[in-house]
Amino acid sequence: MFRHHQGIFQKKKKRKRRGKKSEWIAKERKEMATVGFVINPMSGKDVRRIVSSATTIDNQEKANIAERAAYTLRSFGEEHKIVLMPDGYDLADRVLNRFTHHGLENCELCDMKIDENHGDTTKFVKKLREEGCGLFIVMGGDGTSRAAAKEIGDVPLIPISTGTNNVYPQHTEGTVVGLAAAAILGGWVKPEDACERSKRIEVYINGEFVDIALIDAVISSHLYVGSKAIWEIESMNAVFAAQAHPASIGFSALAGAVDVVLPEDDKGLFIGLTAEKKEYLASIAAGRIESFGLTEKEIVPVGGSIKRVMDMEGIVAVDGERERRFHKGDTLELKLTRNGPMKVNVNKTVALAQKAGMFKVR
Incomplete structure (x- = not known):
């Protein structure tokens, strides 16, 4: 009654698939697309992990998630090229070796110089976008997604949460990520139907554009940029949130305790903070609730x-x-736009693929 399904670890002959794909596949999509993988080996290892009881996703599990996504993508019969961003921990090298060992062909490391910081993600995304990459799978936290967003343009993005206090990327099973990627790259779902344009906060100092945030920008009196992750609520003066919800973990939860702002809402929320009043409670880290006033x-x-x-x-x-320092007398501007990435709605995409016939055996 049931046929034995050939394992994903074996090389398979390409099968012709007869479903009714969108006309977009014939008119606009290249026969084989490129998928860019960013696997941040440092996500989830900052000070916020130390001062809270947050869940840990180690590099072994990151590799497992990437493998499941890649195997699932390839299970739909098309040998899309997979390009991995190199890193200083050789995590991408190990993942590539596992791909090769299990028979996944047309996979490679990107030929690029790395500096072992967020700039590597930005450079990788820029390089692949200019070479015609069809989709990016980015594994990390809000900061990793932000680094990708700087140069991603209109290329679809699937962000997977493997960091601390994440709001922008989701905890999505790698198999389901592979399904969504196969749906878009295989032409079953148009990118414009699969994606939602994200908001972003653009940071200007004295009229000069200096950075972006996808979720929140915090104005702090803490002067030390080098320690990167910020977590001391006492040093924060204000929060500007593109998204705000009391169920979030992190500094956007401060705004979320005051009002709810959803990703689809064409607005953001700015709040000034004081430690001298106790008006609201917010979860600024896993298991850590702080009080604050407005x-x-x-x-x-x-x-x-x-x-x-x-x-x-x-x-x-x-x-x-912590990214940008300002001085007394500087003019700081935080502007809310819809210039963020084309973020893939994974569940919606997979559902649309089902309606298009992607899951029928051919």
Whole structure:
């Protein structure tokens, strides 16, 4: 009654698939597309992991997730090229060796110089986008997704959470990620139907564009950029959130305790903070609830901004990481736009693929 299914670890002959694919596949998609994999070996290892009881996803499990995504993608009969971003921990090398060992062909490491920081992700995404990459799978935290977002343009992005206090990437099973990737690259679902354009916060200092955030930008009096991850609520002066929900973990939860802002809402929320009042409670880290008070609250529409002449020295932390220092007298502007990545709605994409016939045996 049931036929034995050939294992995904074996080489398989290509099968002709007869489903009714969208006309887009014939008109616009290349016969074989490229998938870019970013597997951040450092995600989930910052100070926020140390000071909280957050779940840990080690590098072995990251490799397992990537393998499941790749095997599933290839199970739908098309040998899309897989390109991995190199890293200083040789995690991508180990993943590539496992791909090769299990018979996955047309896989390679990107030929690029690495500096072992978020800039590697940005360079990798820029290089592959310019070479015509069809989709990126990015494994890491909010910061890793932000680094990819700087150069991703209109290429579909599937972010997978393997970091700390993540809001933008989701905890998605690698198999399901592979299904969504196969649906888009195989022409079963159009990218515009699979993706939702993300919001982003653009940071300007004295009129110069300096950085972006996908979830939140925090104004802090903490001056030390080098320690990167920020977690001390006492040093925070304000939060500007593109997304805010009380069920989130991290600094966007501060805004979420005041109001809810969903990804599809064409607005953001700016709040001024004070430790002198105890008006709200928020989960700023796993298992850690902090109280805070408000000095101001402003709803900011997409296209709008918050502009302040700073009366102190400090830093702007984007998506939880200290990145940009400002000085007293500088003009700081935080602008909300819809210039973020084309983020794949994984469940929606897989459901659309089912309606298109992707899961019928041919």
